[in-house]
Amino acid sequence: MTIHTDTRPALNLIRLPHGEGLELPTYETRGAAGMDLRAAVDDGATLTILPGKRDLVPTGLIFEVPDGYEAQIRPRSGLALKHGITCLNTPGTIDSDYRGEVKVLLINLGEEPFEITRGMRIAQMVIAPSIQARIFETAEASETRRGAGGFGSTGV
């Protein structure tokens, strides 16, 4: 007998007034890593991002990211390829103690103005484990084979 138990962490969300009526984020496929986030711009309005410019796009949602996790806001590859639209601060970090509206910082690296209307899927959000380290100041770094080599020090 196979026992199926859903061990995924629960993600509570709160809808803000301007998020009313929007489809909630869902995983589009069974194995999708991210859930798509929708633009909560006013109905009938268009938010235009001109080439080279950036804007903060509301989602109309507050998420209670569970303790021990973070949410990462990432670009959608289709928008990046077709329109040059990406997240400027990718991956955007949503802290588990953040209780404000999740917003998406988009930048238009394309050649054309990009128009965002209500409900458009503008980015995706990935829930990932996150830990805090204990921080200690020490006098010297321990020795390793790599040492201070980096930035291509091992060749191509």
Ligand SMILES: O=c1ccn([C@H]2C[C@H](O)[C@@H](COP(=O)(O)OP(=O)(O)OP(=O)(O)O)O2)c(=O)[nH]1
């Ligand atoms: O793309 C993003 C990035 C961040 N945030 C929210 C959630 C996050 O928990 C908070 C703070 O983000 P971050 O730590 O990146 O901002 P900061 O510039 O370091 O500001 P702060 O001093 O508020 O931490 O802003 C978003 O809504 N979208």
